[in-house]
Amino acid sequence: MEEQHKRILRRNRVHLVKELDLSDLCGVLLKKGVFTQSMINDIKNCETKRDQARKLVKDLETRGSGAFAIFLESLQETGQRGLLGLLQKTLPGVQFQPVKPTQEVYPLIQPPLDSNDDKHIEDIVPKKPKTHLGPSPDDVFKGPETKTRRDSMQPYKMDAKPCGLCLIINNVEFEPESDLSTRRGSNVDCDKLEKRFKALNFIVEVQTNLKQRKIKSELLALSKKDHLMYDCCVVIILSHGTEVSHNRFPGAVYGVDGRYVSVQEITNYLNGQHCPSLQGKPKIFFIQACGGGEKDTGFEVSPEEAKPSIGGDGDQTDAIPISSSSDSLSTSDEVDARATLPTPSDILVSYSTFPGYVSWRDPAFGSWYVEFLDKILEENAATHDLATMLMMVNHEVSQNSAKGLYKQMPGSFNFLRKHLYFQTSE
Structure with a gap:
């Protein structure tokens, strides 16, 4: 056509x-x-x-x-x-x-x-x-033809009412001993996503300013709930982050006490082995946090590719003050993560930034990533699958510049087996 x-x-x-x-x-x-x-x-x-x-x-x-x-x-x-x-x-x-x-x-x-x-x-x-x-x-x-078409794949069942549970962890105020700054603008992100996922027919629970141990206990409690009546589960984490060693999902997010939980461990709570009632159902994770301390200055493009940037001089990052590399981790941390992680089917992790790089946030309007994620979901959830919408988010965020210089590129690790279409009221 x-x-x-x-x-x-x-x-x-x-x-x-x-x-x-x-x-x-x-x-x-x-x-x-x-x-x-x-x-x-x-x-x-x-x-x-x-x-x-x-x-x-x-x-x-x-x-x-x-x-x-x-x-x-x-x-x-x-x-x-x-x-x-x-x-x-x-x-x-x-x-x-x-x-x-x-x-x-x-x-x-x-x-x-x-x-x-x-x-x-x-x-x-x-x-x-x-x-x-x-x-x-x-x-x-x-x-019927004998050949199986690639585009004949059925979408996930997503018609349960409510569709599923959505946990938002919003870390804003960090303890002085953590050397991590207050994440101004994160409450704007949290409010947007709470309203958005309620509109998508999820039961939304918001937890604010959690220490590392409390993050783990909330995820464990979520995994112990009975999800049989639901079709999907969503976890959203808004926090500072860093780069850590991994063998499947990169990155980690910080509790307000300055101790981190790896994304790999976060996804592990809801996989098919540890949460049987979510087996075969999509588990979606949105991570608004830095993937490291490196800042991306981008590369020069032709005039027709260039678009006005909307980032401001006051934009902040969610990186830790001193970048933590994988070499700083102990061998025991690495082995524990690998020993307990099975094949991550039906999991998608969407990151606000490329592993190793900072993620930008406006103190007044919230993060670039959440701003466009909310906008794309509002305008396209009735007609497009999640993977397609995340590609739209990637494009929109990539057009921004912080302080007229720095760029950001979101991305995702997609282990879904089917298309995922959210419920909408349209």
């Missing part, structure tokens, strides 16, 4: 997911050769109507240059004129000419065109039958 038509689908995805009537539409798209029987089966196997609509729209983008026009035609044939008009309005001046009922039309199913081959919508509605590279009209009725 041409890029301009993909953009139209993405721009209107919220309405499509909410309003598409698939009862007749799937059959029409099957008959016209847009989808195979196997793809229709995959769509119908999705648990909710929204999941079915979301998968149909996503798969449509892969179905060749004629798929968009055939989709418009199919909307008209199934009486969904409201959505048809909505899509047409996105391309001003384009008139959709329906194909006569007696005329057989099948789309050209092929890889996406190069930009040099772009066509207008008037040109992609074929006037007469064309030879195509996809399945023939007879083939689409032969039943």
